[in-house]
Amino acid sequence: MSKVSNYIGNTVEEMKDKVSWPSYGELQSSSVLVLIGSLVFALVVGAMDFVFDSTLSWFYNQF
Template sequence: MKKLVSFVQGSIDELTTNVSWPKWSELQSSSALVLFASIIFAIVIGLIDFAFKNVLQSIY
């Protein structure tokens, strides 16, 4: 149990003192970039799916 408590205390210390957290504005811009890329990726996958569906329906 002592090792677990020591590990948790060390982890908390590491997160509060040694980790450099991004600023709120950086976090927002990164999130917007991920959202935009996800939407573009979903549209591309949807178009590929639509094309395959139509091609396969015309063959079969």
């Protein structure tokens, strides 16, 4: 049991003293960047889906 409490104590110490946490401004700019990247990715995947769906519908309607 002492190994578990030692592990937890070391983890808490590392999170407090050794981890460099971003400032609020850095966090906001990173969040905006992730949001924009996600939207661009969603638009690209949506466009690909639309093109493939249209192409396959056209192909199947030829028969």
